[in-house]
Amino acid sequence: MPIHSYHHGDLRRTLLEAAAASIEANGVEALSLRQLARDAGVSHAAPSRHFRDKQALLDALAEDGFNRLTVSLDEATQGAPTTPTEARQRFDDLARSYVGFALAQPTLLSLMFSLKHAPSARAELLAAGHASMELTMRVVVAAQEIGAIGPGDPQRIALVAFATFHGVAILTSGGLIDEVPAADLVATASELFWNGLQP
Amino acid sequence: MPIHSYHHGDLRRTLLEAAAASIEANGVEALSLRQLARDAGVSHAAPSRHFRDKQALLDALAEDGFNRLTVSLDEATQGAPTTPTEARQRFDDLARSYVGFALAQPTLLSLMFSLKHAPSARAELLAAGHASMELTMRVVVAAQEIGAIGPGDPQRIALVAFATFHGVAILTSGGLIDEVPAADLVATASELFWNGLQP
DNA sequence: TATGCAATGTTGTCAGTGACATCATTCTGC
């Protein structure tokens, strides 16, 4: 790809990456399509070829975020547990991975769960979000299968676990907590939740 | 107060209420100070007398939200419990109240925990947020005092409880969950968490 | 009670923005 070609080459990806950096640095409110275009060295209307409007860019960012979160959670919970200790470890790892994601890109996480998405993007977002929750369910089911935790609708348990991780992630990344270190809060949450699941 | 006086009378409150309605209807992104001014029947620059800039209005909204949340949680948990069943009931009520607040004004809740606040407003927001968490701690301490749950740092437990409620609230109000009714999710979360607290 | 100042509201202006229409260039499949 020549340095100065009429076509950018991979403008869509460039815009997404710059936008992700921008929202973390200055918030969603301050995101400017025209500024992104300037930074990418294209005209102010070029982004509209890839994102119908600003909302479409935000939707794409959110979907991308869910996909990255799914990868993170997946990598953190490889291998089926064979002992209760291992199952518990997977659960801990899942929680730490979630909160780690949140601390690294808190604004993106908020955006992912923000409810103002274009109806057209809703299907993709739902699918991407569900993939993340599926991973949580996988950990729950694996723990149930070896008897590390009691029975119970794994989907419901996984949803509550996911919600717990999310809440801890938002609280710790939101700067609303000074007294308790983030890692301690994650550990406490994981421990309490696990206790509640015991047979 | 005359119908048409030079001074509006209570513009600040009018703006806050209209803004709260606007963000729930159209999202934070679409909030327009000038539109709020038009709706209130004042000039486009009048709001600046009450809110230095848009961020200041959002900060005030968030603080107001925390105060209202605190009132809701307080009203839902009146009276010291005397039995484990009552203590458990308080805990359930707290969770339901939190999620009810979230369902009624999901965008405001997101805004409250958004990290994009002016440094000058941080102190007030922190105080308002802590008041909500204090209420959660009150419920935990009350339960501990009558032995309904085991010992443990009540602040840490309360923070995790708060986080759990918040996570469930965001998930249920965010439209990311179709399979499980919100009330069921709240009940499951409350039950699992309570189990984890048993001595 | 009179008055001066603080609080509040108005008008005017400016640069930045998102969206859209129209035109230009390049790429790709046939």
Added chain:
DNA sequence: GCAGAATGATGTCACTGACAACATTGCATA
């Protein structure tokens, strides 16, 4: 090698937030 699809550029418009300068009103106090 060429036609049409992708992608980018240019021009324009209404709207917005922020700010400056000016107007009106309410209130404290002398």
